[in-house]
Amino acid sequence: MKIFIIEDEKAALRNLKAILEDVCNEAEIVGCADSICESLEWLENNPMPDLIFMDIHLADGSAFEIFDSIDITCPIIFTTAYDEYALKAFKVNSIDYLLKPINAEDLKKAFDKLKLLHTNMPCKEQEAAQQNNMINEIIKRLNKEENYKSHFLIPEKGDRFIPLAVESILFFYISDGQVKAVNADGKQYPSTLSLDELTEMLNPKLFFRANRQFLISRKAIKDISLWFNGRLVINLNIPMDLKDKIIISKAKASEFKEWF
Structure with a gap:
């Protein structure tokens, strides 16, 4: 040959x-x-x-x-x-x-x-x-x-926009019906895009759609806990008082482990 x-x-x-x-x-x-x-x-x-x-x-x-x-x-x-x-x-x-x-x-x-x-x-x-x-x-x-997104323009009060680098974002989540981006300092930025739209725009090697409420970066993960019925709970690198745990279903657990 x-x-x-x-x-x-x-x-x-x-x-x-x-x-x-x-x-x-x-x-x-x-x-x-x-x-x-x-x-x-x-x-x-x-x-x-x-x-x-x-x-x-x-x-x-x-x-x-x-x-x-x-x-x-x-x-x-x-x-x-x-x-x-x-x-x-x-x-x-x-x-x-x-x-x-x-x-x-x-x-x-x-x-x-x-x-x-x-x-x-x-x-x-x-x-x-x-x-x-x-x-x-x-x-x-x-x-x-x-062509995956590397930056977002975030609107501020008045007529200003500030650039937000994707690499600085730990996760996106829905809070009170509003999608927000959270950086390593715990600062939150509102987004006009849905989690579905963000999932399509961001590199899947860097971000994982944990569930309907959370889209997380690998950098956001401190550790993972086993939960009931084969589910997983993501523990974050930054202290945040979230209303809900970041839970990955049993059906998506294998996909998550392969991604990580």
């Missing part, structure tokens, strides 16, 4: 090569590149390999720019530092992802999936179309991540 690797981190490249030697005896690394330009040059001047490992974020831009200039017809396994929560929706048979740091178990599973694909290989036109569709969907999702 001829393998081409696109990776701009030397340590990650060494790690991948070492694990490939252990996991896949038939693997032959025919080339490596650390940039878009070098990748294109290699692909244009060499036969298409059997498999490409591709880091998404390279020093000179996004690896997806490579697809604008050349038609890649072999399977691709993306290697990325992006959180799995953002990418798991794209876990399909034609493309796989290895989250850094890569380990032998994940790589073995990727090769098992590749063998399964070859066993049930569709025609090349169908395979290429499926791969292109997945790449387009990934680009849309990554663009969405880059």
Whole structure:
């Protein structure tokens, strides 16, 4: 199996090569590149390999720019530092992802999936179309991540607005019918947005919708207590006299633990 690797981190490249030697005896690394330009040059001047490992974020831009200039017809396994929560929706048979740091178990599973694909290989036109569709969907999702809110403008008395950085917010909650943002000092800021709207605007890697009343940041959590019937109670890092406990239902407890 001829393998081409696109990776701009030397340590990650060494790690991948070492694990490939252990996991896949038939693997032959025919080339490596650390940039878009070098990748294109290699692909244009060499036969298409059997498999490409591709880091998404390279020093000179996004690896997806490579697809604008050349038609890649072999399977691709993306290697990325992006959180799995953002990418798991794209876990399909034609493309796989290895989250850094890569380990032998994940790589073995990727090769098992590749063998399964070859066993049930569709025609090349169908395979290429499926791969292109997945790449387009990934680009849309990554663009969405880059567009999550980083600041809000909070109205003050009179005709003033003050900027409030998302990173300074510990949680949002509903109090007396009003959505409020709370920072590390315990100061509260009113919001004109609903919790549903805020949930869509904020990076799900940073904020978790605990229940209908609370949207919490990981930084807000001091510790977690077990509650009745498999529920969880979130204890905050700041002293606040809340009317209600921040309770995560039994149905959402597993999701919360995976997120945290």
